[in-house]
Amino acid sequence: MLEVRNLTKIFPNGTVALRDVSFTVAEGEFLAVIGLSGSGKSTLLRCINRLIEPTSGQVIWNGIDITAASPRELRRIRRQIGMIFQQFNLVRRSSVLTNVLSGRLGYANPWMSLFHYFPPEDHQRALTALERVGIADKVHSRADQLSGGQQQRVGIARALMQEPKLILADEPVASLDPVLAHSILQYLEQLNREEGITVICSLHFLDLVHRYATRVIGLKDGRLVFEGHPKELTRERFKEVYGEEAEMVTVGGISL
Amino acid sequence: MSHPKEHSGNNPLQQWSPLFSLVVPGLGQILQGQRSRGLGLLATVLALGGLILWQGVPLLFVPLAAVWLWGVWDAARALRNRPSGTVAPFLLAAFIAYALGVRATEMDFRRLLTGWPAIRPIVRALVRPELLEYPKESHIGYLPFQVPCIDPLPPPQGRASEQPRLSTDVPCAALGETITLDGEGFLPGLDVEIWWQNPIGDYQRVLKDGVPLVVPADSEGRFRVTIQVPPTSVPLDRRPGPGETQTHRIEARQYRPYGSLQPTETLRLVLQKIGETIALAFIATVLATVFALPVSFLAARNLMGGHPVGLAVYYGVRTILNIVRSIETLMWAIIFAVWVGLGPFDGTLALLLHSIAALGKLYSEAIEGIDPGPIEAVRATGANWAQTVVYAVIPQFMPSFLAFTLYRWDINLRMSTVIGLVSNAGLGFLIIQWIRLSRYNSMATAIIAIVLVVALLDYASAALRERIIAGTAGGPKRGALRRYGVPAVAVALFLALFAWSWRVAEIDLPALVEGAPAGLRITRAFLFPDLLTRPTEEVRIAAPLVVPCGAAPEPGASAPAEGPRVALSLSCGAPGDPLVITGEGLPPNADVSVRWRLPDGGFLRVKENCCRTDGAGNLRLETRVHPLMEVKEGAVGEVEISWKRVVGGYRPSEALIITVNLSLVTLLMALMATTLGSVFAIPLSFLGASNVMGRGPVGRAVYFTARTVFNLWRSVEPMILAVICASWVGLGPFAGVLALALNNIPNLAKLFSEAIEEIDPGPVEAVTATGANPLQVLVYAVLPQLVPRFLAYILYQWDINIRMSTVIGFVGGGGIGQQFRVWVGLDQYAAAGTATWAIVAMVWGMDYVSAKARERLI
Ligand SMILES: Nc1ncnc2c1ncn2[C@@H]1O[C@H](COP(=O)(O)OP(=O)(O)OP(=O)(O)O)[C@@H](O)[C@H]1O
Numbered sequence A: 001m002l003e004v005r006n007l008t009k010i011f012p013n014g015t016v017a018l019r020d021v022s023f024t025v026a027e028g029e030f031l032a033v034i035g036l037s038g039s040g041k042s043t044l045l046r047c048i049n050r051l052i053e054p055t056s057g058q059v060i061w062n063g064i065d066i067t068a069a070s071p072r073e074l075r076r077i078r079r080q081i082g083m084i085f086q087q088f089n090l091v092r093r094s095s096v097l098t099n100v101l102s103g104r105l106g107y108a109n110p111w112m113s114l115f116h117y118f119p120p121e122d123h124q125r126a127l128t129a130l131e132r133v134g135i136a137d138k139v140h141s142r143a144d145q146l147s148g149g150q151q152q153r154v155g156i157a158r159a160l161m162q163e164p165k166l167i168l169a170d171e172p173v174a175s176l177d178p179v180l181a182h183s184i185l186q187y188l189e190q191l192n193r194e195e196g197i198t199v200i201c202s203l204h205f206l207d208l209v210h211r212y213a214t215r216v217i218g219l220k221d222g223r224l225v226f227e228g229h230p231k232e233l234t235r236e237r238f239k240e241v242y243g244e245e246a247e248m249v250t251v252g253g254i255s256l
Numbered sequence B: 001m002s003h004p005k006e007h008s009g010n011n012p013l014q015q016w017s018p019l020f021s022l023v024v025p026g027l028g029q030i031l032q033g034q035r036s037r038g039l040g041l042l043a044t045v046l047a048l049g050g051l052i053l054w055q056g057v058p059l060l061f062v063p064l065a066a067v068w069l070w071g072v073w074d075a076a077r078a079l080r081n082r083p084s085g086t087v088a089p090f091l092l093a094a095f096i097a098y099a100l101g102v103r104a105t106e107m108d109f110r111r112l113l114t115g116w117p118a119i120r121p122i123v124r125a126l127v128r129p130e131l132l133e134y135p136k137e138s139h140i141g142y143l144p145f146q147v148p149c150i151d152p153l154p155p156p157q158g159r160a161s162e163q164p165r166l167s168t169d170v171p172c173a174a175l176g177e178t179i180t181l182d183g184e185g186f187l188p189g190l191d192v193e194i195w196w197q198n199p200i201g202d203y204q205r206v207l208k209d210g211v212p213l214v215v216p217a218d219s220e221g222r223f224r225v226t227i228q229v230p231p232t233s234v235p236l237d238r239r240p241g242p243g244e245t246q247t248h249r250i251e252a253r254q255y256r257p258y259g260s261l262q263p264t265e266t267l268r269l270v271l272q273k274i275g276e277t278i279a280l281a282f283i284a285t286v287l288a289t290v291f292a293l294p295v296s297f298l299a300a301r302n303l304m305g306g307h308p309v310g311l312a313v314y315y316g317v318r319t320i321l322n323i324v325r326s327i328e329t330l331m332w333a334i335i336f337a338v339w340v341g342l343g344p345f346d347g348t349l350a351l352l353l354h355s356i357a358a359l360g361k362l363y364s365e366a367i368e369g370i371d372p373g374p375i376e377a378v379r380a381t382g383a384n385w386a387q388t389v390v391y392a393v394i395p396q397f398m399p400s401f402l403a404f405t406l407y408r409w410d411i412n413l414r415m416s417t418v419i420g421l422v423s424n425a426g427l428g429f430l431i432i433q434w435i436r437l438s439r440y441n442s443m444a445t446a447i448i449a450i451v452l453v454v455a456l457l458d459y460a461s462a463a464l465r466e467r468i469i470a471g472t473a474g475g476p477k478r479g480a481l482r483r484y485g486v487p488a489v490a491v492a493l494f495l496a497l498f499a500w501s502w503r504v505a506e507i508d509l510p511a512l513v514e515g516a517p518a519g520l521r522i523t524r525a526f527l528f529p530d531l532l533t534r535p536t537e538e539v540r541i542a543a544p545l546v547v548p549c550g551a552a553p554e555p556g557a558s559a560p561a562e563g564p565r566v567a568l569s570l571s572c573g574a575p576g577d578p579l580v581i582t583g584e585g586l587p588p589n590a591d592v593s594v595r596w597r598l599p600d601g602g603f604l605r606v607k608e609n610c611c612r613t614d615g616a617g618n619l620r621l622e623t624r625v626h627p628l629m630e631v632k633e634g635a636v637g638e639v640e641i642s643w644k645r646v647v648g649g650y651r652p653s654e655a656l657i658i659t660v661n662l663s664l665v666t667l668l669m670a671l672m673a674t675t676l677g678s679v680f681a682i683p684l685s686f687l688g689a690s691n692v693m694g695r696g697p698v699g700r701a702v703y704f705t706a707r708t709v710f711n712l713w714r715s716v717e718p719m720i721l722a723v724i725c726a727s728w729v730g731l732g733p734f735a736g737v738l739a740l741a742l743n744n745i746p747n748l749a750k751l752f753s754e755a756i757e758e759i760d761p762g763p764v765e766a767v768t769a770t771g772a773n774p775l776q777v778l779v780y781a782v783l784p785q786l787v788p789r790f791l792a793y794i795l796y797q798w799d800i801n802i803r804m805s806t807v808i809g810f811v812g813g814g815g816i817g818q819q820f821r822v823w824v825g826l827d828q829y830a831a832a833g834t835a836t837w838a839i840v841a842m843v844w845g846m847d848y849v850s851a852k853a854r855e856r857l858i
């Protein structure tokens, strides 16, 4: 169980990205985070694994206070939390295999890994992960030779290598077309259902939220303004999160 | 890295591929379908093997054998589909290359220490340039001095000064000997500089421990000092013959300042030469633009491609442009000096020619990049040819045209600051002159001037470039005055600047015509370089001639009945008697030499510019008996005909062997310099990367300091560094390597900093999020982004270094340039031509290799 208590983040330039945010995520949930651009979704996700250092507040995961962990402990925690990014964040010049294997760095022998040595089991694991996301044939391609959807699947495979108990996905489908978006989210859903991995995922499209999430939180100007079941997210509540001007515009069958 | 083909083992040959790799390195890999890997291995082993043999270090065959065996192991592993990394053989090959490089470029870092005293005054002078000074009243004593001693010693030429007075313990000495110098009647308490004037009239400071000697006069105006007769004061070819002596002159000078501060003569000269430098760059750029435009039409494929003749012209012009471009400006300056003599005109021609070639190529590429779409569109509106050009062609061509011209102006300005190192023009000339006179403070002033001029104009043209790129927006309508007045003033300024530059650059078209014979000679020699020779032996035949008759018994005719023979119309005679010399059976249509072999053993040509045999191998020459042929102590003179007979086949000429040897040295110089530069640039580059230094005040300060230092340091041309390094570690390739490396450090550091700043933070974040430690993040997220870009920059620098290392020898940096200058100086133009072609080949080859390598990196 993940518990976020009174999380606040003030950037050095004075921007308040999160104000006193508290919520809990039960194990096995698929939590969607919604909110306008700049509302603090990315900041929230990054505060959970401390890619961004919170200003105050606590993140407690299965009884461990992540916010108080030493660097060493933090790395042990991070290796159990997979992360998926909007821009995929692959090392473009490295091969797909190297990118996927880098998901194993938290487990690997720190010295051997510097020479790109990984035990055979890890290679096997990488192949399995790539097979799972359907791009096993691309192992030896360079990451930048792949299409956007394929790159995001490499990103998922990299997260899978961590054998994560929690996956943080920051707008994993915002750079992809609607069809690809569904296929990527289906992978996440599958992981969530079959392996019981908790997923926290920021999303922009309301229909994707309805289709995949088991619970939703909404952020506005860094404040938590909604928490509940996707079904409770009505047109009115949606307006609350996205501001009065926002309409639920439907473009090509996808509601925005 | 390529990966083995899937089904290895199907082909029976492949089973044995490791064995093939044992016989010929790389063969096994080729058989397995890994062609580039195999060929790379083969080329590496062959090239390194050749280099090892050339340098004669058999011990290095051990690591080479290891590379070879690695090939066998690799082939064996590939059979089992297990690709192996190439790090080990790469490191081994690099070790061999660097070991050879250190040897060939005579790198010896101890010389950095031992040479320090020689360069210390230069470094110290750099912080004390001569800008302002008090006018000085001079007080000079002088004394003639004879070198070397002979017996009897003739009276010296020239007088000694009366007041002040100098005397030496000995009236004469040999070069390098130590003498004691006494002075009296000098200004009490003031420093005395000791100068030496050689018989040709050149002055130099007398040094002690590598530092110019200064002694204070005591309270009575006397001093005593031991000095060494400067060992290098007379050039080798001006030294006296045996039994001769030359009069030198020792001078002791005092300067007493008076009055108020004034600009130094140095400063005035420097300012004047800055003008000359700018004028040279300006006129060369303007003229080059004018000439390059028509040339670029001929070199543009889209204009010339339609027709076979056009295509031939296109390829011809392209090739010529490429050849001209690969010969550095400074080299052209040396070549043109033969044609029009040293001076600003020589420098201008060199800048001009190289610029025409470079701009011609750039412009033609701009023309090739013109989009035919807008042209079609404008034409479709019914516009005529001129309208089409004005509305569709020029707007497309103009931005690149301006950018390229400006870029060339930058290069020309940098070049014209150093062109004086080889021709008497611009700031560079002052540096060369002053370093010879050990006037380090003056030299420092000139160096600082160069750095400032280059840095300032760099800055100015960067600003101008930005404005050009931003473009001048239409803006509100301007008044008539601004519409016509501003351009009119600009044109007037331009014309005035042009006229002034024309005069300063001493453009002297008649000199081009007058020097044409020399120019043609050097051109011809370059077109037919000295590549092959056939060994020859000299054949001589002779007939005796007794002068006068009866002075000695006439030797019996011993000429053979067959083969070549000399016959004389007289067998004896008095000096001045008419004599007919005939030769028979000589090689037909050959140059032969006909000489008097004098009784005292000397030789004299019978006639200048003589002689050539006819088609049948006969020769007839009418002359008179030479007075020196008179019999001396019973010895009889002879008339001799000699010629060269070819024995054996063609072999490489001496010039070719030297050229190949020095070309390899030059390549290794570039390699060593690039490596040294990179090694130092990498750590420095982090200081100049804003994302590494952070936003804190200290970080910002370090960042700005680093960037400023890089930029100023970059403005010190490698040629100037070479001048300094040559006095530091001595003439030779090491000085060149050092100079290039010192120039590469800020260059690469700046480029590397920019690469670091452009690191994508995404992957860094992603890898951190997996729980990797900072070192792992560096290896998996940062280095993969940096290494290819660093390598690309290093390759780019290596390309530039190859070009620079061909000319760095002009100022003592070793390599092929040094030899080229010697050959031109000795009028051995054919040998110089050989070196030039080698340089062209080297530059092209390396351009090609690094272009290929860069392609693979991106
Ligand atoms: N490094 C930073 N320094 C200063 N301000 C920041 C920084 N990162 C984010 N912010 C600010 O914090 C606020 C929240 O940003 P955040 O990236 O979390 O929003 P988001 O909801 O993810 O938006 P988007 O949907 O556009 O990704 C924004 O106002 C942003 O400008």
Ligand SMILES: [Mg+2]
Residues within 6 Å of the ligand: A041, A042, A043, A170, A171
């Ligand atoms: Mg975001």
